[in-house]
Every structure is written in C-alpha cells, then in structure tokens.
Amino acid sequence: MAFVALGPQAPVASQKPTKTGRVALYLLLPGLFYLGLFFLTPLFSLILTSLKAPSATGVIGRYDVALEIGNYGYALGQYAPQIFRSFSFALIATVIALAISYPIAYFIGVTARNRPLLKGMLLTLVIAPFFISMLLRTFAWKQIFSNDSWLLNTLKDIGLMGADSYIIGTDFAVIFGLVYNFIPFMTLPIYASLDRLDLRLVEAGHDLYANSFTTFRKITFPLSMPGVISGTLLTFIPISGDYVVASRDFLGSTDTAMIGNVVEANFLRIQDYPTASALSVLLMAAIVILVSAYVRRSGTEDLL
C-alpha cells in the first residue's frame, strides 16, 4: 500500500473486462502461494495461539487449544502503559523525523536538482547508514551516550547537564534512537515525490503574486503529499513494533519498554505465548485502525 504511493501517478487507463484467461491465474499463483504461506498461515497460527489456555499438566510453555478471550483482557490490562507508550513514541518520533527529513528531501530533490554530482552524493549520505547493521549503529549511540563518555562529560562541564543526570534509559534516548534509525525511510519517499515536482507550477504561483510561503503551502506541499504519507507510514508502523532501541540492552531501561519488548519478554523469557500473541494481534489491529483513519483523514486514498 505504502510503496505504491511512490510510483508515478499515471492517468487511469479505461478498459472493459474481456474474456478471462488462465495465464493470469498462473501468473498470480506464486504471489498467492507466497501470501498464503508467509502471511495467512502465521496470522492464523498467531490468532490460534492468542486464544490458548495453559495446559493442565502445568508444564511451562505448554498450552492447549481453547477459546480463552480473557488473554486479550489480561494483555490490555497488564500492558496498557507500554501500548500507550509505543504509540506515543512512534507519533513523536514520526513528527520529528518528518521535520528533519522534509528539508533534506527538498534540498536534494529541488535545490540540487540540476547538480547531479551533489545530488548523488547527498543521496548516498542518506542511504549510507544502511551499509552498517542497525544493531551496531544503535550500540554506537549507546557508547556515545554512556555516563563516562566524552559527550556527557562535556555537557556536564559546560553545565548543560546536571552532574548526576544521564541519557541512556530515558525517553529522550529511545526517541532519539528511533528517529535516527528511521530518517532514511522518511527522507527517500519524500525525495521521490519532490524530485518529480514540476517547478513550472511553483513559477506560475509566483507569477500570480503568491509569496514563497503560500506557494509552498498551496503547491509544493500538496504535491509532495504522497511522499509524506508513505514516509510517515514507513516510519510510524515499524517504530510502533520496534523492540531493539527501547530494549534494556540498547538505549532503554525498565521505564521505556514498548510493545515489542513486552512481546519479546513474554515469548522468549517466560514462554507465555498466548499473551505475546494476543499483544501482537492487538498491535496489528491498532495499527490498521490508526493508519486507515490517518489515510482517510488526509484524503489520499486515491493516492495509495
């Protein structure tokens, strides 16, 4: 859905249905098979697991097929703060990433349009972080933010930070890490939209006595909306489920757990598969609702 918005907006070709062919079915088969095997099967298994009840044998990690709707109630009741935190973090990080990415994308796609070398270099810089594993980059930030690091010592020396304050494990550290990791996902789709921006329209706006702000508001920004929507979706959805940055082994602490961390703990540490599955289903449902409301509100269904 989101990726389609990256494509060119071609006029819709009108056509009437003709005879049905077998070829199409054969062409579709691999795709359907893929979808069935790797999406529907796990989804079904997930929902089935989310309704299981502990086995009567009392063995850890063993569950029987049941219809235990209460798992959802427990998951919601027990982990409401973590669910709320996930979406707040995702929202804040998405907004910050948008604020940072839009000017970058504008510069690469519009300002540097006629300077291919500069443009290529800047694009490489945006993509460069992908060359290094995300885990390593997050670990690097952990080092940079650690209590005895050069950065913190300097901040403390010049009085910007209290002597016993710290960064790792705070909301700031986690949101910073999330924004940092997802900026390329925001920048690239916006760049793709702005790169195709017809500058004659902006020119026309100026000819009609609109000032720079108005041309941006009425022409540039609306025309870049497909990129903004894709970018925000590509950022918001993965951040809501991210479990690396906020984990206690990276930038998080016991105060920053997000849904992903809760699922990880329930799945791997205490073998509570039903609760973990119920949380995953809830996360998925919440994202579908939030995203469809967002897409509907921004009036861009036809773009997606």
Place this chain on the structure above:
Amino acid sequence: MKRELPQDPMLRDLVQMARNHQISRRAALAGVGGTAAALTLASCAPADEGQVAATDVSDSEKVLIWHNWPAYMDEDDDGNYPTLERFQAESGISVDYRIEIDDNDTWYAKVKDQLELGADIGADVACPTGWMASRLQNLGYLQTYDNDNMPNKVANIAPSYLGSAEDPDRIYSIPWQAGFAGIGYNKQAYKDATGKDAPGSMADLWAAELKGRVGLLSEMRDTVGLVLLSQGIDITSSSSLSEDAFMAALDAIKEQIDAGQIYNVRGNSYLDDLTTGNIIASTAWSGDITVINYEAGTDDDPEPFGFIFPDSGATLWADVFVTPNGATHKRNVEELINFYYDPANAAELALWVNYITPVVGAQDAAAEVDEELAENQLIFPNADTLSRSKAFRSLTGQEEQRFASAWQNLLLGA
C-alpha cells in the same frame, strides 16, 4: 492504482488479460478455509508419550557437538582451546564447540520444540544452569549417563553435588562449573562516591550516594535471591521462600527502580556498564569480575574491580552437562566428562575461567601451577565460604511461571 498500458500490442494484450482475470471473493475465502483446516490439524501436537533415547552411534562416529556459554573454556592467545584440543588428541573424538547459550530462558525457547519431540537439538551435550536442567529432567527430555564410563567423575565429584532428591547419583546432569552471585563494584568510583572502601550488604546498593549508578542482573534467581537473603529468607527452603516472600522481595526491588536508584537491569552486558563507568556497583557473577580485572587492570592498579559476598550471603549456582534424548553421541560425551573430571584438566580450566570447579583434587593440581590462585576463594572456596552461599530452591512449574512472569513484568515496568 493503474498504470498506462504498454505501447507494444502483444504486451498490451498480456497486461489486459492479467488485469481482467479476477479471482472471486468466494474462491479466495474457500482457500483460506482450507488452509485453516490444515493448520488446525497440524497444531494438534502429538500426545506426550514417554521419550526414548536415540540410538548411540558413538562407536562409529567419533564426534560430538557441545553448546556452551561464552568465556567458559580456557583459551590461548590464538583463540584455541588447549584443554579441548588435548581431549581431541587423546580420545580421537572431534569436538564441535559452539557458544550457543546466552541466557537459560532464550536457549530453552530455541530448543523446546525439538526437546518436546525427542528430536536432535543440534547438540550432543549442553551446559544450562541447574534449575533449567531439573526442568528438562522432570519433563523426561534427558538421557542418563553411565557412571561406569566415567571413573574420574565417580572418584572426583565434590560430595556437595551428590545426594539431591532429584538426581542423587548425578546421572541426568553433571556439574561443569559453579559460581557465586554477589556484589561487583568499581573500587575507585565506589570510594569516591561513598567514602567507604567496599560495599558490605545489599542495603549498601540502595545508598543515596549511588543513585542511578547501580546495576542488577536480569537472572531472577541471582538478583531476587540476593534480595531475599538480605531480607532474612532462607532461599533453600520452600516454607521460607514462599510466594509472598518472593513478591515482597520484588516490591523492594521495584521501590528502588521507581526511586531511580537502579541504572539498568541487564544480562551479561552489565559488564559493559561496569567497565564503561555507567554503573559503580551491581549484582554480579564471581568469575566475570576476575575476567574484567585481567582486561582493565594496569600495573599500578591490577584489580580495579572488586567482588564481595553481601553479609547476608551470596547465591550459588551450577551449570551442568545434559544430553537430550535426541542426541546420538552420548558415549562420546561421557568420555568428555571423564576428561574434565581429571583434576589436572579441571585445574587448568578453572584457572582460566575463574569459576568454581566441582572436581575434588583440582585445587592441589592448581597449586602446582599458581599457588596464589589456588587460594582464591572464588575458584576454590573452602567450607566457610561455601557456608555463606545458598542455592535457590527448585520451583514447581506453576511457581516458575508465576515468579518469572512477575519478575519480567517488573523489568518491563508493567
């Protein structure tokens, strides 16, 4: 979204054809239904039948695969394992030594499906912690070792490991290394912060001067065990260590977390926090502190980090050899165990990994190499040291589930 049709007439026809063929919704739903039915059948796990050990092919295949924890094998400067190489040369058995266990729970999550089916977990022998081994034993997942094949083990195992109700002769699980959990601290930073030389009790970790600079191990039995001991609970007894007592200890830890006293609760990475200065003191594993002293120590200050038993006592744990039913080289494993129960080999290993060896006589063998280390109470504890440490009692399945859930929820802030 639709795209313009291609100009080429043939391609145009093909695309048209592909677009016009639609699969009806009903057909799609029927497909889903079919998949669902198949899955329901598949998810009916086989009934729990008594497992039987796989046929041992050790006589024809002189190999074995060993899953173990990091930093748990003596290593020379080139990254070779001297004792293990000697074993391979002496026995003709080639050992595939893999560092696969980082945490008991995540290891269990990885192998539990194979264990449940009695299938091969990809290892002939693994060394989880004792409580995890009891879980595997109670579920009937383990093969029994044959004492006749391990004369060194029979002769040299420390008597304190024998006679438990669960496995009196140690034939399901045999100790590999043991260790203490106590308090590890940065000597200089601790003195600068508190004015004292060393912490003495768990209460010292809660001192106001250390706010935000205290770490805790995420291993439940060690951290909660230490707090329980400090509250006067006997963690070896099921009447003293009740569910109420356990939850009360969690409340005490939660209070410290909420107050901002605790910097973080981590697994083995607490060592990074200690060495980078993020924390000043932490609940810690004995051998680790010796290892980071090797790395961080200088000529002026050979031991910048210290390890103490809290006055209320330390926790004691042991990692054990186990061979699951699916493994096909048990006889080779027995030979391996026999090798490491030779005091000379055990001493060489213990002097490198710095954990407690379960082998009687290893101390004398170690004294011939390094007299000072042979007196180290963390490697060769005497009766007095051992009497100040306690092992967390075994938990029933339900207790385990409730305790572990409560502990993980505490760590998630839930």
